[in-house]
Amino acid sequence: MGTGSNTWIIDTGASDHMTYDTKFFDELSSNTCDPYITSANGLPSPITGEGTISLTPTLSLSRALLVPNIHFNLLSDLKTHDMIGHGKRIGGFKCETCILSKSHRTVFPLSDSKAAKPFDLVHYDVWGPARVTSNGFRWFIIFIDDCTQLTWVFLLKNKHDVASILPEFCIMVFTQFHARVKVFRTDNGGEYVNNTLTSFFRAQGIIHQTTTSFTPQQNGVSER
Structure with a gap:
């Protein structure tokens, strides 16, 4: 998404609400608790500010981060517990991405095999x-x-x-x-x-x- 996009992505795995666009902020301060966030690929991205954002008359973000290096606007309820939206299930809808992300790796089988002689292994x-x-x-x-x-x-x-x-x-x-x-x-x-x-x-x-x-x-x- 290019700069200035009004699209926000709901990401419950994100540590905070964050955006790369200063236009969303009602108030913006350079004081931040953390110097950077770590992306899913393990690379750090600097946080240059934080502040409040009013997305709609009923949806306000009490704390959002300004992270210029990201390319998406992210909504999170992981830390702030803000109500970011609601909906209803229609027709038994299942999200394959959610199922895969919550799946666990198969347990490694136990092995009772041993080498036949000392120092074979x-x-x-x-x-x-x-x-x-x-x-x-x-x-x-x-x-x-x-x-x-x-x-x-x-x-x-x-x-x-x-x-x-x-x-x-x-x-x-x-x-x-x-x-x-x-x-x-x-x-x-x-x-x-x-x-x-x-x-x-x-x-x-x-x-x-x-x-x-x-x-x-x-x-x-x-x-x-």
Whole structure:
């Protein structure tokens, strides 16, 4: 919609009433409680003012935001609880968009499968940074054997130290248990998927399994 449009969209997910057009305001002030709003795409848009708006003789907005970067005028009852309209259902009307937006993701199925032998599969993940350091250590990496659930924890001063700790763990497994790690499973973080570790895995004949991005449920052993 172009500048000057009188069309308003009802958006109950919006935090406030907001518009990009100064002409709607009866009163407009530059004082705002928040410096910006976050759009659905995650990008911030600055708030340059707020004030009151009278859309009709019976509909007044006690607080609306001026956000020049948006391209729509939005009505919301999420925070202000203003009456923004009413209507009636005719013919059993159903809004597909509303149904989809309120739907939930399918629950991930539980898995009770385990590796047949120790070190056939090892899960690992990195946690940090900690707000309080201990001798300069702000991170830790955890290794969990899928078969026995035995767990090892190594402290890290930097996140990229994973590339040096992982070979040390493999040497420890070989020396102490006379075994070799066959498969490592991690998420898709850059500390796991990089040229250094890819070359190490290839040289050692280790398979590196990665979970789908933004799906921590698939890496549940180490996440928990």
